[in-house]
Amino acid sequence: MSTASLPPVAPEVLAEAVEALTARLRKKLDAAVAECAGKATEGADGTVEVRFGEDTLVTLAPGPSGAVTEAGQAVCSCLLAPRCLHRTAVLGAAPIADAEASAEVGAEASDAAAEGASPAAGQVGALSVEPVPGSTAASGSGSESGPGLGSGSGPGSVEDVVAASLTPAQTRAGAALWQAASEALAAGVTAGGTVVQAELLRAAHTARLAGLPRAEAAALRVVRGLRNAREQGRGQRLSDLTAAFRELLAGAFALASGAAGPGAVGGARRAYEKGGSLRVLGLCREPVLSATGYGGVTTHLLGPGGAFHTVSDVRPGGIGRAKGAGTASVALGGAVLDHAGLARGGLLIAGATVSADGRLGAGRSVRATPVRGAAWSEEPVAALFARPVREAVAAALDAGAEPAGGTGPELLGCDVEVLGAAEDHLVARVLDGGPLVRLRVAHPHPELAHTANLRRIGGHPGLLLRVLGRPDPDRAATLRPLAVAPVPGASPTLRLPEEWLGRADLGYDRL
CATH class of the missing domain: 1.20.120 (Four Helix Bundle (Hemerythrin (Met), subunit A))
Structure with missing residues (x-):
């Protein structure tokens, strides 16, 4: 049997299991949880199994959402089950199912059903922690972000x-x-x-x-x-x-x-409004990896008037799903594109539906046709890199602070000269007399390409780069780059494979 990751577990399932233990078993629980590391294997019919010795086997059978949401989906073969240490330890070792993501699936299912269609696969909010690629992916720390308890839902929300x-x-x-x-x-x-x-x-x-x-x-x-x-x-x-x-x-x-x-008290449901006809241009892909066992990709797009949009594919699966989703098909209006192609191409969407934070929804009325993308040196994308960096940072942080944003600061672009590496980040100077900035890894997981790419860039002081990333709201003068490109007409700068069409997604493409 091959090794497997434990599926996410609903909070109430774990809480009930812990409550059912005796006081003596509770004292042993943390040690038993630690023993579960690396023991999960693939069982029959999509189950996941963890063996304790020769005679005890815990089996998790996730539901359609990929998570264990009912007590009966976790069983143990020992005589004390279900009030046993083995079953509870496995549940405690598994990631916590993301209630926000589950609610998102249900909300989009309801929206699609109202239009007479099934929901698009993978249309789940990134966690930011989520999160939405802002929180887990936005912070790059594996933590999630989201609206505060007292924040409103923003204009146009439900x-x-x-x-x-x-x-x-x-x-x-x-x-x-x-x-x-x-x-x-x-x-x-x-x-x-x-x-x-x-x-x-x-x-x-x-x-x-x-x-x-x-x-x-x-x-x-x-x-x-x-x-x-x-x-x-x-x-x-x-x-x-x-x-x-x-x-x-x-x-x-x-x-x-x-x-x-x-x-x-507001609900977690995301509202989608009619957006009419919409032409969007791909900017980059961002791997999404949450602490809750969800993984996938968010592709960032530029719409009319410089508005940012996203198309996400995030589901249970962890790092393996985050890596594979970068080339998964885009489930939006029948468009024949994968996320790699969309990040370097574009879409002409008829009957678009758009959430308050710019996410593009799917439904029976949505139709999408692939169109030619735009190089970062072409308008309207080039305008992202022409804006004074201090003004761009202030605007991005302000946008991320609005309740409607929900995914953290917006992206910003700038041209920089790499000065060198310092501890866990790179130091760079914004060209044309701009300030010094720190470039930090967007997500530190070793199986993603972010860290290796920044380390390689840091080995070439004097390199000129065009960078697209997200300001870190917790660290002054810090940018977490998602993609890079050559600076037009500059030397020394990047030389990229032709098939990359002039830019590199730092989470997926290896420089």
Whole structure:
């Protein structure tokens, strides 16, 4: 049997399993979770198996979403099952299923069904942490970002729940979140193991049942942050966990006290509005990899008036899916293109549907025809690199701060001269008298090409580059590059294969 990754597990499934354990077994849980590393194998009919000794086998049978969402989908062959340490340890070792992504699938299914069509495969929000390629991919740290508990949904969005005041159930859910978050904070990273995380997951599920999807998402971000910190993951940052705790505690207090506004109650559903005819030009591809076991790709596009758009394909699958999705077919209006072709080409879309954050939706009425793309040296793409960098950074950060954005700062382009490597980043100077900037890896996973490409670029001081990336809102003068190209008419600069059409996607193409 080949090795396999554990599928994501719904928060309530893990919470119930932990609650069913005796106090004696709970003390052994973290050690048992650690023993599960590398033991998962592919079973029959799409199941995943973890063996403990010769006589005990735990089997996970994910549902259609690719996640374990029901207790019966996780079984153990031992005599104590289902209240056994083996089953609970495997559930605790698996990534936490992303409630936001699951809601996104359901929302798009409903939208497509209303139009008489099945939903496009893979039309799942990137996690930013998500996240949406902003949060996991946007930060490049494996952490997710999202709207705060008190933020509104932005213009043109749909609230699944709009309330003038909180219900008693929502107030109780807020109090439960406050209690669980306070205990997790007091425990700290060292003692914040599976049992502590399970209490947060139970409170998160209670918030979901009370109609508080944003509160649930905030709690899940804390759990993932604790896991990353305990595993000392390469992309883990203490500031991410601190921010997640701050957001959760502030939002939970507002809910428990009844002071939270309707924005804290808003639904997680993404709204798509009619966009009419739309011509979009490919800019680059960005691998998406979340701490929740989801992987895929987001392709960034430029639309009329310089508006940014995205087409995403994110599903359960982890790093393998993130790598393979870069050449997967684009499920949008029957267009015969893969993401690699779209990133260097374009689409003419009839009957387009567009979300508030620029995501292009799919449905029966959408028709897409491939068209010629534009080189980065051609208009309208060239205008992205002609804007003064300070003005572009301010505009990108402002756009990312708006509730409608939801995916972090917008992309910006600039021409730079590489000065050299310094610790974990490159130092570069923006051409024509611009400031010094740091270029940091967009995602540090070793199986993605980001790190190797930046290391290779750093070995050539004096190299002139055209860079397209995302400003890091947590670090001044820092850009996380997603793609690079030669500077027109400059030397020394990049020389790329002809089939790359003048630019390289740093997460996929190896320089």
